[in-house]
Amino acid sequence: MTPGLLKDSYGRAIRDLRVSLTDRCNFRCFYCLPHGEPPIAPKEQMLSYEEIEYVSDIFVSLGIEKIRLTGGEPMMRRDIETIIRKLAALKPALHDLALTTNGYFLPGRAAALKAAGLDRITVSLDSLRPETFRQMTGVDVLARVLEGIEAARDAGLSPIKINAVIVRGHNDAEVADFARFAREHDLSMRFIEFMPLDSGHEWSRADVFSGREIRAAIEEHFPLAPLPVRRGAETSARYRFADGAPGEIGIIAPVTEPFCGACSRIRLTADGQIRTCLFSTVEHSLRDVIRRGATRAETVEYIESVVLKKEPRHYINDPDFLQPARTMSFIGG
Numbered sequence: 477m478t479p480g481l482l483k484d485s486y487g488r489a490i491r492d493l494r495v496s497l498t499d500r501c502n503f504r505c506f507y508c509l510p511h512g513e514p515p516i517a518p519k520e521q522m523l524s525y526e527e528i529e530y531v532s533d534i535f536v537s538l539g540i541e542k543i544r545l546t547g548g549e550p551m552m553r554r555d556i557e558t559i560i561r562k563l564a565a566l567k568p569a570l571h572d573l574a575l576t577t578n579g580y581f582l583p584g585r586a587a588a589l590k591a592a593g594l595d596r597i598t599v600s601l602d603s604l605r606p607e608t609f610r611q612m613t614g615v616d617v618l619a620r621v622l623e624g625i626e627a628a629r630d631a632g633l634s635p636i637k638i639n640a641v642i643v644r645g646h647n648d649a650e651v652a653d654f655a656r657f658a659r660e661h662d663l664s665m666r667f668i669e670f671m672p673l674d675s676g677h678e679w680s681r682a683d684v685f686s687g688r689e690i691r692a693a694i695e696e697h698f699p700l701a702p703l704p705v706r707r708g709a710e711t712s713a714r715y716r717f718a719d720g721a722p723g724e725i726g727i728i729a730p731v732t733e734p735f736c737g738a739c740s741r742i743r744l745t746a747d748g749q750i751r752t753c754l755f756s757t758v759e760h761s762l763r764d765v766i767r768r769g770a771t772r773a774e775t776v777e778y779i780e781s782v783v784l785k786k787e788p789r790h791y792i793n794d795p796d797f798l799q800p801a802r803t804m805s806f807i808g809g
């Protein structure tokens with residue numbers, strides 16, 4: 477293996493690490509955590525910020541260029557600014573430090589994230605209608621999340637990405653409204669297909685509003701033009717508005733148009749388990765390795781051996797597909 481480069485057994489270079497900072501969340505999105513948080517694991521099982529810093533440094537030395545902090549709701553972690561500051565110190569080898577959040581805590585705190593060294597932010601926003609927002613997230617806080625998006629912009633965290641999971645019968649009628657919202661506010665709008673990662677295990681193929689349907693719903697109002705970027709390992713197919721309006725559209729269709737062949741991602745759960753795929757049914761305890769006193773060289777060797785076990789693809793579309801036991805809130809979306 478080329479020193480300093482993580483490669484799986486299918487030749488895919490691993491460049492992108494998603495780090496879940498907590499399993500806890502103050503929202504109850506029905507496609508993620510509908511019945512609330514499962515019993516919270518004891519604090520001592522969670523990685524400390526020092527441990528996150530240590531393993532991230534190793535990952536970056538192995539060619540990881542992008543780290544995205546996620547959860548659960550990562551802003552529920554009180555030491556998030558410290559974590560960002562420590563990880564920002566890994567630049568320039570680390571090219572990109574991003575955060576995905578439900579936006580609730582952004583008013584009043586966005587500036588501190590930017591000051592700590594955060595490059596980019598993604599805010600989840602499933603509806604522009606207060607009642608649908610409440611129904612999908614379990615909390616009646618649309619106005620506050622919109623305020624959070626403005627706070628992120630004021631703090632200089634542009635360009636801001638917005639994630640919306642589109643679920644048939646819930647918010648599919650709002651796809652064009654979201655596109656208009658992106659144009660009016662110069663946002664990068666990401667539409668995501670509903671995946672079988674909900675704690676309620678209520679996902680059904682019939683609920684998936686497909687990437688193709690999303691694109692058609694937008695183009696009824698706003699013709700799109702593909703962006704001249706190489707898709708590579710990106711999850712989304714990216715478009716601009718054909719009329720030159722500001723804003724961008726991304727369509728993420730893991731269910732109907734899987735992109736596993738170019739996957740460059742690996743995940744670390746809040747309790748220190750490496751997951752080589754969102755849909756993995758096994759985990760690998762990096763926490764146990766570092767806590768039993770492994771040397772840095774041994775830790776590197778362990779990470780390399782785990783990456784070699786990365787699955788070739790997900791099996792959502794196979795008849796005997798089994799939903800992983802852990803949900804998106806554990807795995808880190």
Ligand code: SAM
Binds near residue numbers: 508578
């Ligand atoms: N709490 C933060 C948030 O909601 O942005 C970060 C964690 S959340 C698990 C990360 C992303 O995963 C969110 O954009 C969320 O909408 C998405 N997500 C959660 N469950 C999903 C599912 N079953 N299918 C598709 N996307 C999902």
Ligand code: SF4
Binds near residue numbers: 501504508547548804
């Ligand atoms: Fe919480 Fe994010 Fe899951 Fe919604 S999607 S329940 S905000 S972790």
